[in-house]
Amino acid sequence: MRPRLNPIDDDEVAIAVNVRRPAGVTGVHGRADRGSEPAAVGPGGSYGGRMISDAGHRLPPGPRAPRLLQAVLALAAPAAVFPAAARRYGVPFTLDLMPRGRKVVAVSEPAQVKDVFAGSPSVFHAGKGNDLLRPLLGDHSLLLQDGDEHARARRLLAPAFGRREIAGYRELVEEVTAEQLSRWPRSGRVRAHVLLNQLTLEVILRVVFGVTDSARLDRMRPIVARAVDAGPIVMIGLGIGPLRRLWPWSREVRDLETIHEFLGEEIEAARRDPALEKRRDLLALLVRASASDAQGLSDAELRDQLMTLVAAGHETTATAMAWSMLELARHPRVQERCVAEIAGDGSEYLDAVLKEVLRLHPVVPMVMRELQEPATIGGRTYPRGVTVSPSIVLAHRSPGTYPSPGDFDPGRFLGEVPTPTEWLPFGGGARRCIGASFAMMEGEVILRQLLERYRLEPVGGGREWPRSRNVTLYPWRRARVDLRPR
Numbered sequence: 001m002r003p004r005l006n007p008i009d010d011d012e013v014a015i016a017v018n019v020r021r022p023a024g025v026t027g028v029h030g031r032a033d034r035g036s037e038p039a040a041v042g043p044g045g046s047y048g049g050r051m052i053s054d055a056g057h058r059l060p061p062g063p064r065a066p067r068l069l070q071a072v073l074a075l076a077a078p079a080a081v082f083p084a085a086a087r088r089y090g091v092p093f094t095l096d097l098m099p100r101g102r103k104v105v106a107v108s109e110p111a112q113v114k115d116v117f118a119g120s121p122s123v124f125h126a127g128k129g130n131d132l133l134r135p136l137l138g139d140h141s142l143l144l145q146d147g148d149e150h151a152r153a154r155r156l157l158a159p160a161f162g163r164r165e166i167a168g169y170r171e172l173v174e175e176v177t178a179e180q181l182s183r184w185p186r187s188g189r190v191r192a193h194v195l196l197n198q199l200t201l202e203v204i205l206r207v208v209f210g211v212t213d214s215a216r217l218d219r220m221r222p223i224v225a226r227a228v229d230a231g232p233i234v235m236i237g238l239g240i241g242p243l244r245r246l247w248p249w250s251r252e253v254r255d256l257e258t259i260h261e262f263l264g265e266e267i268e269a270a271r272r273d274p275a276l277e278k279r280r281d282l283l284a285l286l287v288r289a290s291a292s293d294a295q296g297l298s299d300a301e302l303r304d305q306l307m308t309l310v311a312a313g314h315e316t317t318a319t320a321m322a323w324s325m326l327e328l329a330r331h332p333r334v335q336e337r338c339v340a341e342i343a344g345d346g347s348e349y350l351d352a353v354l355k356e357v358l359r360l361h362p363v364v365p366m367v368m369r370e371l372q373e374p375a376t377i378g379g380r381t382y383p384r385g386v387t388v389s390p391s392i393v394l395a396h397r398s399p400g401t402y403p404s405p406g407d408f409d410p411g412r413f414l415g416e417v418p419t420p421t422e423w424l425p426f427g428g429g430a431r432r433c434i435g436a437s438f439a440m441m442e443g444e445v446i447l448r449q450l451l452e453r454y455r456l457e458p459v460g461g462g463r464e465w466p467r468s469r470n471v472t473l474y475p476w477r478r479a480r481v482d483l484r485p486r
């Protein structure tokens with residue numbers, strides 16, 4: 001007998017089609033048919049959610065909780081909320097998070113992720129989702145731009161992140177890492193995330209500005225650290241005019257003015273520097289590229305992009321390294337294999353360790369794209385105005401792609417190049433993290449020097465829950481580990 005259809009049954013059929021692969025098709029890691037993935041269907045095969053619509057279009061089902069509660073939960077605990085919603089409603093599911101009442105559709109299956117990342121940048125906008133950062137980063141920040149403006153800035157910045165340029169920064173990263181690690185205690189218990197934040201801030205400041213005048217950098221370091229590490233309350237308040245006169249927003253406004261003044265002077269000095277050709281820092285590369293391009297970056301654009309690189313390029317890497325230290329402390333055999341590889345000057349296993357850390361502990365849980373026109377994703381068409389969000393947490397925990405997804409197993413990446421729709425810690429498509437290769441190089445340098453110096457031991461069980469701050473997920477207790485000298 002045919003079951004009676006209720007209003008969401010059509011949606012259920014569409015979702016079931018979306019999440020299933022043809023039988024026998026396996027992922028790159030030789031995994032089973034995704035048709036059997038538990039996330040595909042809600043309990044008992046029912047999705048049980050309300051029908052959700054946006055501008056008269058039916059969207060996949062999702063939770064009924066009030067918008068504010070959904071927003072708070074999704075921002076505070078994405079690593080718990082997204083898997084729970086996927087189990088309940090299947091993927092894709094719809095969340096009601098956005099202030100203007102527009103909906104967010106979470107996707108995670110490779111075919112869905114591919115449609116988002118391969119979509120036209122003029123249709124799939126990412127900039128609006130980062131609007132909160134505008135007072136910190138400025139109007140010309142890559143993170144806030146879209147369309148032609150973004151494409152032009154990306155074209156001008158990309159050469160500074162080429163393979164040769166990354167290799168060129170390596171020596172400086174090694175030098176700064178050695179200098180910073182020499183200040184760490186020889187042994188004892190540390191909150192690794194705190195120390196790593198200082199280390200990566202120093203790396204990015206020195207790589208971005210060079211070391212033209214270390215006294216100037218010494219003066220700016222605490223101000224930059226305070227400004228870019230501001231929490232969500234400061235960020236929200238900065239966009240509200242009258243609050244800018246009150247503490248702590250007034251301090252943030254002053255800090256930003258000081259930083260802008262400093263950056264303006266650095267840019268002017270670089271433009272006039274007779275030794276510019278020999279300099280290897282990012283500012284020098286960008287000034288050189290701008291000089292040889294009729295459409296080069298103006299001073300204001302350079303300032304906002306430098307600020308963006310400093311802000312986007314330190315806490316992310318520090319957090320990835322904090323998770324790495326926790327996992328290595330919990331897995332002594334993995335740690336010893338890294339040490340053996342370092343002694344033989346190899347890097348294949350270290351690379352696999354970093355990839356596995358970023359899979360199991362994605363620093364950024366999801367990325368967002370707001371549709372400027374209707375678009376088809378995973379066989380389903382969504383209206384203009386909807387935000388589609390490839391969920392990094394869900395994609396990385398898919399048992400169809402990664403058998404025993406909760407296990408820390410770097411071996412799964414040995415000899416494998418992960419596909420960009422299955423391993424996406426740096427997002428993807430035209431907006432993929434511009435600093436991804438830099439971060440992987442920096443991560444390898446830090447791991448090498450850490451393990452040459454220390455044996456890492458866990459504190460208690462060594463596990464920490466992810467905690468959300470701004471857009472990153474860092475270890476709850478800031479990665480407590482015991483350092484032992486080697």
Ligand code: HEM
Pocket residue numbers: 126142143154308309312313314316317320363364367368425426427428429430431432433434435436438439
């Ligand atoms: C482990 C470290 C890092 C992680 C996990 C990470 C992750 C991400 C993610 C998920 C995005 C959004 C991509 C998307 O929307 O598809 C992003 C964008 C970006 N990241 Fe990173 N990032 C890291 C390190 C860095 C570093 C070191 C830099 C700079 C040196 C950097 C600069 C940027 C910039 C400028 C963007 C905006 C790109 C655009 O919109 O075109 N990131 N990053």
